[in-house]
Amino acid sequence: MRRITSTVAMMAGVTLLAAACSGGGGSTSAEESPSSSAAAEPSASESAPPVRGDEELVIWTDALKLDAVRAVADQFAEDNGITVGVQAIVNTRTDFITANAAGNGPDVVVGAHDWIGQLVQNGAIDPLQLSAADLGGYAENAIQAVTYDGQIYGLPYGVEALGLYCNKAYAPDTYASLDDVIAAGQAAVDAGQVETSLNVAQGDVGDAYHMQPILTSMGGYLFGQNPDGTYNPEDLGLASPGGLAAAQKIFDLGEQGSNVLRRSISGDNSIALFAEGRAACLISGPWALADVREGLGEDGYTLQPIPGFAGQQPAQPFLGAQAFYVAANGQNKTFAQEFVTNGVNNAEGMTTMYELANLPPALTEVRQSIAADNPDFEVFAQAADNGNPMPAVPAMAEVWAPLGQAYSAIIGGADPASTMQQAQDTIAAAIAAS
Incomplete structure (x- = not known):
């Protein structure tokens, strides 16, 4: 006799936020991806x-x-x-x-x-x-x-993967560059229509997962790739010319620059603020769709792949x-x-x-x-x-926390070049010791 059974072994636990997204990222919460390992599992x-x-x-x-x-x-x-x-x-x-x-x-x-x-x-x-x-x-x-x-x-x-959502009421187009996205959002901020122009989850501990499109558009990278496409953990690109250019761009967009990137925007509130109509645009994934559709309506937003910065490389999310x-x-x-x-x-x-x-x-x-x-x-x-x-190599465990913290510090006004170099040195030392 055939027997089909399904059991649910739901173990009680306290959800801890990781210093990593999909293994890392730091500020990710239950509001973020329900299907990735963005949030740490309970101990x-x-x-x-x-x-x-x-x-x-x-x-x-x-x-x-x-x-x-x-x-x-x-x-x-x-x-x-x-x-x-x-x-x-x-x-x-x-x-x-x-x-x-x-x-x-x-x-x-x-x-x-x-x-x-x-x-x-x-x-x-x-x-x-x-x-x-x-x-x-x-x-x-x-x-x-x-x-x-x-x-x-x-x-x-x-x-x-991450995409770009924009509220049609404040940023009604699809955009060729992140510069255009930010400009449209800033116009809505200046008009008093929204509180933020572009929500990118970071928080006090940073979020390297959500920052990856900015890093790659400016020419930076985490691990280099071997000819067969596999990752090489010994080739770190955070302090490469592109990585340092990304650090400077993050500083320019941070709280001491144009105030586009803010530590007050984290995985706890980035989606909700956009869905409530308080942000012009949002970088997030398919896990945000239900909240966005409920808040703005089926026709109240646009969605497109994240563009790169004008004159720079394409943005490549994980x-x-x-x-x-x-x-x-x-x-x-x-x-x-x-x-x-x-x-x-x-x-x-x-x-x-x-x-x-x-x-x-x-x-x-x-x-x-x-x-x-x-x-x-x-x-x-x-x-x-x-x-x-997303690199599946064990060395990724050494990346998320120091890189996220570096991004958060740069957003807050820390020197971009030395902070990014320190993050790379910390990651390299941890990988070598592991």
Whole structure:
């Protein structure tokens, strides 16, 4: 007799803000991306460890993805005559690593691609039994995001990147440069219509994730890339000429300059202020759509990929991919590989993930099918096409806090060149010591 089960193991915990977005970023809150690792997971010490269900195939995810994963898993269970349990775990990544090492974790885990370096380092996930050629129907940079040391570890179902929202009442156009965006917003500020021209979440501890488009447009970068596109943590570009130009631009836009970038704007209020009509424009991701539509109406805003500064390079936000992974010590790895490589890896499964997890699809076929009905998601998919995958290397853990703090200090008036150089030196030393 077939039995399809879904369980929710919601562990009590205290949400702590990370010094990182999608692994870092500092000021990110629950208002920000619900599907990335932008906010830190609760400390394992704050909650009881989850207990693996007794089903034949057990999948761990977070509560926000639960309905989507459960729908796909239930179909797989019915098709294969097995029992499947889907559990929502609060601190998914850390509890998964611990449980997997003890042999009582899930068979499949769902999460952000920038977990991969840490998961591989801890021997927690297996490569998929799929090649890049097998996944030719997916966005190329989504596959790049889930590839580590030349092997594919995750099946991506959704992508996300930052875009530019503007309130049509105050900044009604789409814009060719960030200079034009700021000018339009400033005109609304000067007229007393809004409080801020462009909201970029930073806060007192900074947010390197949201600052990435500004860094890249001015020619800066975090890690250099090897010829094969992988990141080189030994090549830091924060104090490169482009990185220092970005630092100066941030200073000029900061509280001692034009006051566009403000430490009072953080992940706690950046979206809300825009949705309430108190900011002309906003840099944020697809997770802001519901609040923006509710506050400004379906036709009250424009959305476009973030432009670069006039005469400078294109702005490149980070690409984030959400994916399915096979646990290295799962109790039923055969079912796990079958579920990920066949049960989810099809248009029907990916459409279900899109409809219930509410992210731009990674599978091109599904993306094309929904483009006309959800043009906003197509904009974010285009932004992801233009972005660089969030580095999944373990060295990213050493980046977020010092870089975010440097950005916040520069916004507040610290010397841009020396502050950026100090951030690079701190990051380089931490990487060397790790």
